[in-house]
Amino acid sequence: MCGIIGYAGKNQAIPFILDGLAKLEYRGYDSAGVAVVGSDGNLVVEKCKGRLQVLREKIANGDIVQGCVGIGHTRWATHGEPSDINAHPHISMNGKVALVHNGIIENYIDLKKILSENGYTFKSDTDTEIVANILDFYYNGNPLETIQKVIKMLRGSYTLVIIFEGITDKIYAVRKNTPLIAGISKVGNFVASDIAALVSHTRDMYLLEDDEITEVSSEKINIYDIDLNCVKKDIFKVDWDIKSAEKEGYDHFMLKEIHEQPRAIRDTINSRISDNNEIILDNIDLDLENIDKIYILGCGSAYYVGMAAKYAIEKSCGMSAEVDLSSEFRYRFGENTRKMNPNFSGVKRDLRVNKSTLVILISQSGETADTIAALREVKKYGAKTLSIVNVVGSTIARESDYVIYTRAGQEVAVATTKALTSQLSLVFLLAEYMARKLGFIEDTTLIEDLKKIPEQVENLNKSENKIKSYAEKFKTSDTVFFVGRGMDYPVALEGALKLKETSYVHAEAYAAGELKHGPISLVEEGTLVIAVATQDELYEKMISNIQEVKSRGATVLIITNEGNTSAEKVGDMVYYIPKTHELLTPLLSVIPLQQFGYYSAVLRGLDVDKPRNLAKSVVVE
Numbered sequence: 001m002c003g004i005i006g007y008a009g010k011n012q013a014i015p016f017i018l019d020g021l022a023k024l025e026y027r028g029y030d031s032a033g034v035a036v037v038g039s040d041g042n043l044v045v046e047k048c049k050g051r052l053q054v055l056r057e058k059i060a061n062g063d064i065v066q067g068c069v070g071i072g073h074t075r076w077a078t079h080g081e082p083s084d085i086n087a088h089p090h091i092s093m094n095g096k097v098a099l100v101h102n103g104i105i106e107n108y109i110d111l112k113k114i115l116s117e118n119g120y121t122f123k124s125d126t127d128t129e130i131v132a133n134i135l136d137f138y139y140n141g142n143p144l145e146t147i148q149k150v151i152k153m154l155r156g157s158y159t160l161v162i163i164f165e166g167i168t169d170k171i172y173a174v175r176k177n178t179p180l181i182a183g184i185s186k187v188g189n190f191v192a193s194d195i196a197a198l199v200s201h202t203r204d205m206y207l208l209e210d211d212e213i214t215e216v217s218s219e220k221i222n223i224y225d226i227d228l229n230c231v232k233k234d235i236f237k238v239d240w241d242i243k244s245a246e247k248e249g250y251d252h253f254m255l256k257e258i259h260e261q262p263r264a265i266r267d268t269i270n271s272r273i274s275d276n277n278e279i280i281l282d283n284i285d286l287d288l289e290n291i292d293k294i295y296i297l298g299c300g301s302a303y304y305v306g307m308a309a310k311y312a313i314e315k316s317c318g319m320s321a322e323v324d325l326s327s328e329f330r331y332r333f334g335e336n337t338r339k340m341n342p343n344f345s346g347v348k349r350d351l352r353v354n355k356s357t358l359v360i361l362i363s364q365s366g367e368t369a370d371t372i373a374a375l376r377e378v379k380k381y382g383a384k385t386l387s388i389v390n391v392v393g394s395t396i397a398r399e400s401d402y403v404i405y406t407r408a409g410q411e412v413a414v415a416t417t418k419a420l421t422s423q424l425s426l427v428f429l430l431a432e433y434m435a436r437k438l439g440f441i442e443d444t445t446l447i448e449d450l451k452k453i454p455e456q457v458e459n460l461n462k463s464e465n466k467i468k469s470y471a472e473k474f475k476t477s478d479t480v481f482f483v484g485r486g487m488d489y490p491v492a493l494e495g496a497l498k499l500k501e502t503s504y505v506h507a508e509a510y511a512a513g514e515l516k517h518g519p520i521s522l523v524e525e526g527t528l529v530i531a532v533a534t535q536d537e538l539y540e541k542m543i544s545n546i547q548e549v550k551s552r553g554a555t556v557l558i559i560t561n562e563g564n565t566s567a568e569k570v571g572d573m574v575y576y577i578p579k580t581h582e583l584l585t586p587l588l589s590v591i592p593l594q595q596f597g598y599y600s601a602v603l604r605g606l607d608v609d610k611p612r613n614l615a616k617s618v619v620v621e
């Protein structure tokens with residue numbers, strides 16, 4: 001989604017800002033812009049629709065926008081179409097304030113009314129322009145006091161980075177429900193929406209919290225709470241490998257990240273398994289005996305990982321776990337749900353979230369708005385929260401009781417690959433850890449097989465040409481079905497999502513048993529059906545389902561375990577994954593589906609790393 005950077009220093013701001021915006025391009029955007037406070041104190045804004053390169057050309061790489069403090073933005077449209085006018089920064093009508101914004105201001109219509117009644121007029125369709133003007137309206141010459149007043153009036157989510165007319169040495173920033181960090185460096189000080197924008201200049205950062213107002217100059221970064229008291233914070237040292245943000249010879253980040261999976265899985269699991277196969281999960285100390293309910297939450301692919309986690313926990317721990325989309329769950333269990341009568345004298349059977357509930361949240365970015373909201377909601381009811389997150393120091397990681405980090409490294413391609421398999425490896429480890437804590441006999445085969453996964457993934461990557469040839473064969477298909485049962489069902493869902501988002505092909509995934517209940521009517525001569533069939537006890541059922549679609553004309557690619565040669569009698573194409581523990585199969589069966597999504601997009605000539613309409617980190621509802 002939108003990318004933000006701000007700089008205050010002794011050098012020209014724009015080169016740093018353009019460099020930072022380039023690092024944020026991966027988040028997805030449709031327009032870009034910059035603003036500085038010129039040496040005469042006037043605010044200068046330049047912005048346009050399209051890629052960053054268009055902006056670079058427009059401002060001659062910064063030569064025509066001079067100033068030592070500045071702000072920059074890549075916009076992913078929410079209010080108003082992508083256009084030059086709707087692009088950020090927005091400047092207030094009187095030219096006193098310019099700002100960039102990430103998020104949504106929910107009460108902007110009410111604020112607009114106040115401004116209109118006071119003679120303000122607007123150029124764009126955005127909620128952001130309203131905030132610039134509200135700041136302008138209340139500006140009393142003291143930026144901190146003005147920001148303090150205005151944020152008390154705003155509803156919704158925002159990261160705002162603001163410059164003021166006449167203040168040639170400072171920028172200001174504030175956040176609510178969307179990410180913001182500040183970076184301290186020798187070349188000047190920064191704020192940004194994302195660590196990636198700053199790591200080439202500094203690894204020393206402050207992680208800013210909601211309602212903290214940050215004042216950045218070339219000498220220092222001051223942080224204030226909502227009452228304008230100074231806040232002291234420890235510096236957070238970022239340990240990212242800078243190479244994650246480079247393609248290193250690959251055509252696309254997605255392909256690079258597919259190939260990085262063996263390393264990512266190894267890094268995620270190795271330090272957590274001792275030589276004698278004990279599981280060491282960071283500082284997690286779960287009192288499982290007092291947990292009677294488990295919810296697993298996530299969005300998109302992270303939700304599919306949650307489905308796999310549910311199967312693994314239920315099979316391993318003999319307890320049921322419910323998985324839900326964060327965006328649904330947050331309202332199912334929100335404040336508006338029915339309350340127990342405090343005077344009721346019978347046995348209280350409120351089965352909703354409470355102190356004996358464990359909520360597991362899965363998120364690559366750690367900044368997904370709905371997952372953050374669900375986390376905050378369940379904490380109100382005293383639930384224990386455990387998150388599985390990739391981005392160190394992100395909001396979900398910070399606000400959960402426990403966090404276990406995946407060690408995938410920065411994921412740049414919008415379509416997740418290495419973060420997903422790292423998450424899968426961790427949830428399988430977590431399920432085994434929980435089972436042992438609950439007194440189940442250790443499943444050492446699972447651990448031994450998990451350790452073999454990185455090498456097996458490496459081998460699947462070496463044979464990617466096979467999948468590339470299938471992608472070539474079906475490059476004109478406009479509908480593809482994915483089916484699976486049990487642990488193969490989330491894999492089918494992930495395969496369909498990969499194809500949809502990278503290649504814009506209509507792809508549907510079904511639990512194979514559901515085909516006869518409706519979707520089979522869509523199968524016709526030549527429809528491609530990709531069937532994932534790795535679960536021994538469900539294999540024969542899958543073969544029957546495959547026969548049903550075959551007899552209606554489908555062309556079927558079966559992904560199954562080595563040795564299941566009977567698949568060749570029914571499938572048109574068979575792709576074998578190496579033998580592994582039944583619970584771990586998603587770690588292998590998802591690889592050909594990622595490759596299929598990737599090559600289908602490349603062969604269609606699409607921008608695989610930045611698919612249309614999508615953003616890497618979804619920080620609004």
Ligand code: F6R
Pocket residue numbers: 299300301302303362363364365366367368371414415416497501616617618
């Ligand atoms: C799909 C994809 C998305 C994310 C989802 C959640 O390839 O990447 O579906 O999985 O937006 O994002 P995180 O994991 O950052 O919470």
